[in-house]
Amino acid sequence: MTATLRLAEELIARPSVTPDDAGCLGVIAGRLSPLGFACERMDSGPDSFRVANLWARLGSGQRPTLVWAGHTDVVPTGPLDGWTTDPFVPSHRNGKLYGRGASDMKTSLAAMVVACEQFLATTPQPAIDIAFLLTSDEEGPANDGTVIVCREIQRRGERLDWCIVGEPTSVERTGDMIKNGRRGTMSGKLTVKGIQGHIAYPQLAKNPIHLAVPALAELAATVWDQGNAFFPPTSWQISNIHGGTGASNVIPGNVVIDFNFRFSTESTPEGLQGRLVEVLTRHGLQPGADFDLSWTVGGLPFLTTPGTLVDAVRDAIRDATGITTELSTTGGTSDGRFIARICPQVLELGPPNATIHKVDEHVAVADIEPLTKIYLGVLQRLNSSAAQAG
Template sequence: MTPTLRLSEELIARPSVTPSDEGCQTLIADRLRALGFVCESLDSGPEHFRVRNLWAHFSSDLSAKNPKLVFAGHTDVVPTGPLGDWTSDPFVPTHRDGKLYGRGASDMKTSLAAMVVACEEFLAAHPRPAIDIAFLLTSDEEGPATDGTVVVCNELKRRGERLDWCIVGEPTSVERTGDMIKNGRRGSMSGKLTVLGIQGHIAYPHLARNPIHLAAPALAELAGTEWDAGNAYFPPTSWQVSNIHGGTGASNVIPGQVVIDFNFRFSTESSPEQLQQRVRDTLLRHGLAEGSGYTLEWTVSGRPFLTAPGTLVHAVQNAIQAETGLQTELSTTGGTSDGRFIAQVCEQVIEMGPPNATIHKVDECVAVHDIEPLKNIYRRVLENLAQAAA
């Protein structure tokens, strides 16, 4: 058993369902301290929802202004669902058919183990590298994400910490480790639209005002709107309704209001402010005035970020090719990640991890033959960046 596989199993065995950490960060911090990292807990949140955050930093020369590479990730996992649906206990690392099973095997405890062992190997060979190394870990990525990475990033910004490069260990690969990395993510913005009407008897519609009928033409236009054309890195911005709720439950009552939940996944071609204004303009064209005709609440959970090909992307591409022979694909597809927070304090952020086919599923797993290459890629990235900085 390799050190990476052993540490992966040790992490999977800890039932760190969000926001719990169950000692994962302590286990990792102990390994990092042995390498000379200074480890700091930046926990946040109320006692009943306490989030563990770890900031660990290594520098071989505190007087030098070395560029800094940050390994970022999360120790929390999503709930397992009914245990009876799993072939084996999700928190007992199990091997079957060349795969390691357990909650977090792919998302993302294998990545964390690979990052730690990569640093151990790199610093054993290069005890005084020309780069600094840091770890930013949280137990709040799978939850609300309000007391995790964003808190650490705000603190680093307050301190004036400079972050040059960041690798987030999200499972980005498709078939083989390294075949795809994320060099950006779309933004996410949700809206809760409440269209106001007048409740009444359905047999006397002239005495009522049906908010569903009022909203329908505007919704049709919004659904058919081309918000932008995307660009070389991002697909076009999309708008999707996620829920519509109206009515009293009786078939003979016109409701007094209808509530529509929707979400934008938007590219760098559009800003939240632009999208919000276009929605308001559409509603107004259909006779709905803000305040008297509707109310609208907005939640921006993340702005888009993009890392164009440069020092970090090239270092990762070269590491993947040297280790696997693959020409990795750059992609910005998928959901949001904590990269959206890190990008506010770090210009170059990419995500790279194992295949993601089983994440959040029953019988989550990772192929054992994908684990060592992942560790080796991370180590090669360290070597590439240190060579570039020397």
């Protein structure tokens, strides 16, 4: 059993469902402190939803800095009788490690720690700073996790140059895909107002569903942008529609439509909001009188173009696995959206993601050690680059 596998099992055995860290950060800090990392807790949030955050740094804070970022929290298991084995008792079957968080993302955290241990054993005086930014609130609201630590780092003026988030990005084998950006996400809640009435007397009522449908049809067919070389086109999707009393003979008084934009760097929140309102008004709906609209911007898009970090990761993956990796910006959001505001180069790299959030989540044992080797290779390459730059 490798050092990475042992640590991954130790973390999986802790039931760290959001926001409960279940002691994972203590385990990791216990490995980092002997290496010389200054480990600082930045816990945040009310007592009813207390989030555990760790900021650990090795170095002065003024040299080129690589940040390892990730989360110790996992999503709920769902019904336990659906699992073949206890989700918080690491188990092995057919060459796979099973347990909640095996893929998302405790194996990545273990690989990060072990890679640093191996790197510092041979390079006790590196030319770069190394840091860890870890939270127990990535799978949840994400209001008291990484974003809180990023604000404090920015307030202090600490230097960040590169960041690798350990999200499970691979498809078939570790290293076959990395995320060099993510789309932005913005949700909206549209309430179209009508007048409730008897369905047999529509002239005495105003059906808000009928009022909304023409505009919704146009919005669903709208091309918001064409995307670009790194991003697919922006998409708009309805997630929920709520209207009616449940009776078949009552025209509802209003209808509420929940929707979401996943948008590329070709669009902005302000521009998308303005275009949506323009469609509504063109279909005879006036703000305030006929509809109310609220917005929540969950994250802005970010993009890391090929350069120092992309090159180091690509080369490390090729040397460790023989794979030529694919750059991608598909998928959901991650805490990279917060880190990208204060760090110019952010990538996501982790094991295959086919079983994340599923019953019997697992990772192939054969995918674990290559991840450690890739992370170690990135450290070596960035350190060599910084040393040569002087």
